[in-house]
Amino acid sequence: MARFEILDGWTAQAYKFALDPTPSQVRAFRSHAGGARKAHNTMLAAVKAVMNQRQAERTYGIADDELTPALGWSLAGLRKQWNVRKHEVAPWWDENSKEAYNSGLDALARGLDAWSKSRKGKRAGKTIGFPRFKTAKSRRSVRFTTGTIRVETDRHHVTLPRLGRIKTFESTRKLARRIEAGTARILSATVSEDSAGRWHVAFQVLVHRAVEVPGHIGAGEPVVGVDVGVKADALIVVAAPDGRELDRVPAPKSLTAAQARLRALQRRAARQRGPYDVATETKQKPSKRWIKQQRRIGRTHAHAAAVRRDVLHKATTELAQRHQVIAVETLNASGMRSAGGARKKGLNLALADAALAQIRRMLSYKTRWYGSVLVEADRSFPSSKTCSGCGRRKPNLTLADRTYVCEHCGLTIDRDRNAAINLARLGDTHRTGDTGTGTGSSPAATDSGGDGRGATQESATTRVVNAAGDEASTRHDNIVGQTGTVSSEGEAA
Ligand SMILES: [Zn+2]
Known part of the structure; x- marks a missing residue:
């Protein structure tokens, strides 16, 4: 998912629920996560191969414009290349939603971008290494950005593309209420497995909030x-x-x-x-x-x-x-x-x-x-x-x-x-x-x-x-929804 513009009054937030899938749904989760891994690793290998090829050609003194063309590192570029290769490397690709492969490619595109920016000193924070291959031990996860993504009105099921209706362990009412009231919009859903083998779904959601009147003035200890x-x-x-x-x-x-x-x-x-x-x-x-x-x-x-x-x-x-x-x-x-x-x-x-x-x-x-x-x-x-x-x-x-x-x-x-x-x-x-x-x-x-x-x-x-980064003068003037940060918690009770 690319960075998106967030309008005034809207803020991005995540709602996470523990899932209670059937065995066949767990198999489908694994298959999708495996698809994501396959796409990620296939294209990472391709990117590496082309990089090595170009490096070797340079040592032979081949001019830059005559080198093997570089592979595009954008999500669109990687997707195009994957679609050419998938019939060969993953003839079973049709068994999973295309979103499975897309999440693997998206992770790779982000990883390559972060590495490239970090190497050129354009990225703050610690140095980012070159993306690595995902192994069977890597965390299984897959993200859906299109198709039917829904929180069911019974508050105990969610529906995802290809995976269908999945039971949740906890009530989804906090999110469901907002969606029904029109103050929340789901951007995407990520299904992932934790280290104990439990599955969760995290919805990335745009939430509308009225700009709050600061409630703390004179209300308590400063x-x-x-x-x-x-x-x-x-x-x-x-x-x-x-x-x-x-x-x-x-x-x-x-x-x-x-x-x-x-x-x-x-x-x-x-x-x-x-x-x-x-x-x-x-x-x-x-x-x-x-x-x-x-x-x-x-x-x-x-x-x-x-x-x-x-x-x-x-x-x-x-x-x-x-x-x-x-x-x-x-x-x-x-x-x-x-x-x-x-x-x-x-x-x-x-x-x-x-x-x-x-x-x-x-x-x-x-x-x-x-x-x-x-x-x-x-x-x-x-x-x-x-x-x-x-x-x-x-x-x-x-x-x-x-x-x-x-x-x-x-x-x-x-x-x-x-x-x-x-x-x-x-x-x-x-x-x-x-x-x-x-x-x-x-x-x-x-x-x-x-x-x-x-x-x-x-x-x-x-x-x-704080949002403005300046507590001295703008503390009370922060407009909700200025940032694109997705927090990983549910919302206020
Ligand atoms: Zn003392």
Whole structure:
């Protein structure tokens, strides 16, 4: 899909749903993803061959205009060449939708373009390598941009070209409602398999939003820090720069219950006859119980994800509406990974990391909608290890330390709250001058000097994110839908 123009009031967004396909649909998914891979690899080999040929010809001193003609790297060029070759290399091509091959070719065209721009220094960010062949282990995925792409009115099925009607594990109502109301238009649908073998569909959607009146003016604390925790009783802790704890969002009971159920289901599935015999290292026919169990696991996964998404949506909408500046960590508890040990702790930490990534994604577009500013602390910013009382650091803090006890000033404080305060102070350095700094009144802040407040490290440790890229003057004037970024979350509840 080429970059598209987005009109004022429209914004691009993605809605992802877990699928519950029949075995024959799974075969069709695999066949389509295989087709995408075949087209990608066939044309990558052709591009490489021509490049090598031209290089060899150059070494013989052949003039540039007499070299073997280069293969076009555009999607249209690659498609044309593929259509010439497909009868030979993939005589079964007719079994899949042409969109399958198109998604492989599109990925290749993008890869070649990124590599070429990166090599010429026209592309920001890290260096992009030459596209590689996709292997059987590459993630299976296929994208549909034309044909019948539909969310069914029963809220539990989607329809895709060639693949037909597919059941979903979760309700599609959030997207379906918008489509029925005429405030959403589907651009494309991508079906992909995750590392656990579950299939999902992600709809790229244009969503119409009325330009929001900033809801946060005078509504809440201007600057807050947000810590994403590992404990069930504190999924999110919100604090002000002056040290007050403003909010503490626990994980809902249904989420912890779903996670416990998931662990139990997976333990049971491990004892059943699966598709792979560990003893003889061969494939086998899985038992009916195992297949049934997998469906239960898929449903529970989808349920847990939906519950978590709802909680995070509610919390992030409130944050973006109520506060002008919101500071979050980039990576949770970086450098503390090895401190854990128990498997459950590892799982909790992984979930906290996933939750943090989700919160950042949601906040990045919601701050745009509501005209607030998101400040992302660099991963080197020691939000947990810095004392919010005196600003000194405790490098040996581990994940097990739920309470921060400072040996310098004697401050004893909840670990998550301490981190949230430090983040809030970092956020405070990104505030406009219109209302003053506002933090001088707190004893903690006045005692701290510059050290613990992050002010001295501002440019090195943060990234300010908003649509205009300038929080000083245009914070409230951002028009929704200026950017073409596709966020990967559902929409606000
Ligand atoms: Zn201290």
